[in-house]
Amino acid sequence: MEKRQRFSAEFKREAIRMMQTSGKPAAAIARELGVPRNRLYKWAQDAEKKGDxxxxxxxxxxxxxxxxxxxxxxxxxxxxxxxxxKKAAAYFARELP
Incomplete structure (x- = not known):
């Protein structure tokens, strides 16, 4: 099973900025960055809802x-x-008859 990828907040913000300003389709940006396209949309949605x-x-x-x-x-x-x-217990155990 593949380990889940984690992306820094800076990476996510840069991906959103690229999506909004580059004029390229989200699918092309996703391929460039190596992330699924739907994840880019989710990051953009989160940034819009929650801001900073x-x-x-x-x-x-x-x-x-x-x-x-x-x-x-x-x-x-x-x-x-x-x-x-442990050593003390072993020592005292040997002394017992």
């Missing part, structure tokens, strides 16, 4: 680099603690 709010993204903000680094450090610490506990 169109193509804002999925709404999920990306984690900051600091937060990501802190979470990685915490994960490493927890993994190390887990390994120590």
């Amino acid at each position: 709010q169109a193509f804002r993204g999925s709404g999920r903000p990306k984690a900051s680099q600091d937060e990501l680094a802190a979470l990685k450090r915490e994960l490493a610490r927890v993994k190390e603690e887990n390994e120590i506990l």
Whole structure:
């Protein structure tokens, strides 16, 4: 199964601008850009309805680099603690009769 293509907001706006100003048919522009013609129409419709709010993204903000680094450090610490506990459990299990 093919992975779904994602296009940036800038790409979408440029495609709409080309469709409105170039005088070429939408099918020709779609072929040039490698997108389905109906998607160009959908982007134009979204831009007309929502204006500046169109193509804002999925709404999920990306984690900051600091937060990501802190979470990685915490994960490493927890993994190390887990390994120590496994070794301790194995050691005490050997001592039991």
